[in-house]
Amino acid sequence: MTPAARTQAAIELLDEIIVAARDSGAAADTIVARYFANRRYAGSKDRRAVRELVYAAIRTLGERPRSGRAAMLALAAENPALAATFDGVGHGPAKLGDSESKAWPGVAPNWLLERLRGSGLDDAEFPALIERAPLDVRINRSKAATVAIEGAEPIAGLADGLRLPGGMDVERIEGMPDGALEVQDAGSQIVTLAAKAKPGQRIVDLCAGAGGKTLALAASMGDEGAILATDTDRNRLSRLAPRAERAGVTTVETRLLNPGREAEMLADWGGSADCVLIDAPCSGTGTWRRNPEARWRLSPERLDRLVATQQHVLAIGADLVRPGGAMVYIVCSLLDEEGAGQVATFLADHAGWHAERIDLPAGRSHGAGVRLTPAHDATDGFFVARLTRG
Incomplete structure (x- = not known):
């Protein structure tokens, strides 16, 4: 050509x-x-x-x-x-x-820039939102006790996190056992730490998708306990079982949910989960580095629908948590209506719940949780809060 x-x-x-x-x-x-x-x-x-x-x-x-x-x-x-x-x-x-x-x-449509400013994001942070993202991986220690990759750099605060050189194809790294590396942004790895997953726990990953955070939870649990990974998207959830098998994970059960019948289909887990992790559907404003066209897809009306969906999944998740247990709410968004504002609304409407302070290796306090941004943390943008049931 x-x-x-x-x-x-x-x-x-x-x-x-x-x-x-x-x-x-x-x-x-x-x-x-x-x-x-x-x-x-x-x-x-x-x-x-x-x-x-x-x-x-x-x-x-x-x-x-x-x-x-x-x-x-x-x-x-x-x-x-x-x-x-x-x-x-x-x-x-x-x-x-x-x-x-x-x-x-x-950088983005004007209405979105105003929403970001209203969410406390400074204009100086805007250019980083659309820069090219690095390639991060999580080491699966059950498959590889040590990993040596030329040019890879450790990620601060993540014992199993590596940032790979640009242009590297993970699937073609010589000498790596099958399932030894999982592609996962450093920010995604960091916010999953808020679950404080431990061996023997019962955890629900309510919006599991293809299971990146599910597998990170299983690694923290030493593959001991039980993880129920659910989603309403059959195509995305179907990718989890092969990934779990490849990673040597045996404690994950997947369950496809019908929209509108989630509570009914999760009744057997009602009030019994040590932790419910909700990686909620969101605008993806924190992931424009990887999905820049997402700026062209979002509209105020679509954002309103996402906010309603987030309220819905929070209500479902709350019913699954045991007394003294926790719900970890995550969005890859920098908009307060999806993050800090969403959590504030939940706490105002649900007596007996409170936000727990979380210490993470990156991010800054924001509302009742922690926010990571590309400019400040060199990760995708996330908001995460840990809510404890009294």
Whole structure:
């Protein structure tokens, strides 16, 4: 592919991604993979170059652009070589029009920036929200007592956390036993520590998804006790059992829940859990480094629906905790309506519950919990609180 053809390919992909973001369609990675699956002539260098253009545009533009061409023109405004590909020759994009307008760079839509400021996030922290994320892993000590990876750095406060060099493929690290490493952001590892999981406990991971935090809990418990991992998403939950087997974890039971019938389907665990961990569905404002297109998908209406869902899962989780037990509430969001505000509302509505102070190796106190941010902690953004039932 010529440079101009690569630019045109990026424009076509961005057009699809913009529509998918508007209509809650497929993720950008899925769209890119599908695009090249139908274009076998594109070599690995072409695919890499086009992908880099696509994601550079997504990271550059906080507001969802009106078109892929407008998005690429925003990049071209700062890149003369890219601008030169708009020459109308061959398979490249059409020539620039005299009055053609480009999209404008930004961190996020203005309404979201105002919500972030209202949640106590300083403007100086905004640029870090869309930087490229590092690759972090958790060492599974039951599979590997020691791990030596060239260029890897230990993560402060995490005995089993490593930050790998950029571009490394975890699946191709030579000499690593199968299941020895689990890809998991340092922030995700840190907030899971708030569960204070111990061998022999009964723990519910209420919104387990594919099970990253479930496996971290099992490691803290030495694979002794019982973990019930639940979710309403069959596809995501189905990934947990193979991961657990690969990691040598035997204490996890998975249970698919029907929306609206969660309490009924969890009745056998009612009032008996030592800890319920709730990694609640959220806006993902703390994970834009990994999912920059999420800024284009979020709307005030969708945020309101997420807040209602979080209140719902908190109520379900509270009924599962034994007297003296705890509920750990986690969101990968930096918005107070999903984090500190959500916990404040729960405590106001549930007598007999109180927020417990938690000491973590990163983060700052925020409301009744702790908040981690990319700029301050070099992790994804999280809010976590530990609530104890009297």
